[in-house]
Amino acid sequence: MTALRYISTRGRAPAATLSQAIAAGLAPDGGLYVPEQIPALDPGDLPDGSLADVAAGVLAPYFAGDALAADLAAICAEALDFPVPLVPLAGTGANLLELFHGPTAAFKDIGARFLAACLRRLRDHATQPLTILVATSGDTGAAVAAAFHRVPGLRVVVLYPDGRVSPRQAHQLGCFGDNVHALRVDGSFDDCQRMVKTALADTALQAQVPMSSANSISLGRLLPQMSYYAHAALGWQRRHGRMLNVMVPTGNLGNALAALLVREMGLPLDRVHLACNANDVIVRFLHGDDYRPRCSVPTLANAMDVGSPSNMERLRWLMPDDAELRHRLGASRVDDVRIRDVIARLAQGGTLICPHTACAVDAWERLRARGIDGDWALAATAHPAKFEGIVEPLAGRPVPVPASLQALLRRPAQAEPMSAESSALAGWLRKTA
């Protein structure tokens, strides 16, 4: 196989190898890296195996010719070592694709663990450790912290808005220690993000403290997310002889892009439908309005509170024609009232779901009411125990905490306070480098 090259969505950066694109995160022209063309796959060539086996098969053409190619199977085995089951949703005919069985109980574990496995190998010969900076409003920081904990040659610095993440989330961020540092910033999530961006763009600081990011635009997080859609769709077709449709709860469109890429490669996925919360810019756009990013509004599904989805540039690259995009991708808006209603209703039937998963379930119920049927996988992006403050009062009972999350909650947690100023972060990074 010849090497696939990666180009920027903005077209003003040189083509990069996969390793270069993964190490860089963002392209130098500010665009997002995408493959020069989308590889085609024959489903019959993929193994009927574990998630890691399918991932290695689906990702092989993306890694072909790259320095990481020989390690792909090992990277998949190391990063994707937990189950992603497709579980029938009692009494409905749909299935939940449970993406939350990783160490921090949200689907971001998949991308973060894969990125860590890649970066660890790319850093093998470097002398100075690489600092991964992350601003987080909750799930991302914990997944990145868990994925990079004790990985040699790398340290993680997580910034989060003090008092604005749930106590359980704050605990998850501060409980790792070793090469993971949690900074609780006296400000908002936007302040944290601004501080990270300023630090990454500071060339003098970069020269002293080499830094990279691990946010959701990284190719190293996007690519592995294809694996669970491929695994589910292939397994479904082999068992039932039919195509699977997927419902994806959406914020920055990363998870959605992965599903669309899988379909584009020729794997047996039929409909891809997005479920958004009250932050509905993409829903309005797909329903015919102009694309108008706006400020995000807080909702119960807070990991999807995005007013300007960062992967929009990749979506436009994949389907540049608006009419085709609107024909090939559906989307629904689900507000907090409906989120509460679905969580309470499913709890009565014995199934506990998180608020993000609730968006997927509600959107699917309304498609079905409109007469759209078929076999559906509804992506369940987080374990309900991460959102116990919302789920428990609606369910009227405690949510059992998965063992991996329990283990994290039992560790002592610690975070350093920091003012919401870029100079404070720069000083801290220099002092601790």
Ligand SMILES: *Cc1c(COP(=O)(O)O)cnc(C)c1O
């Ligand atoms: C990040 C996240 C989402 C949104 O995923 P995107 O790839 O940003 O669309 C949905 N649910 C949960 C639980 C998340 O953590």
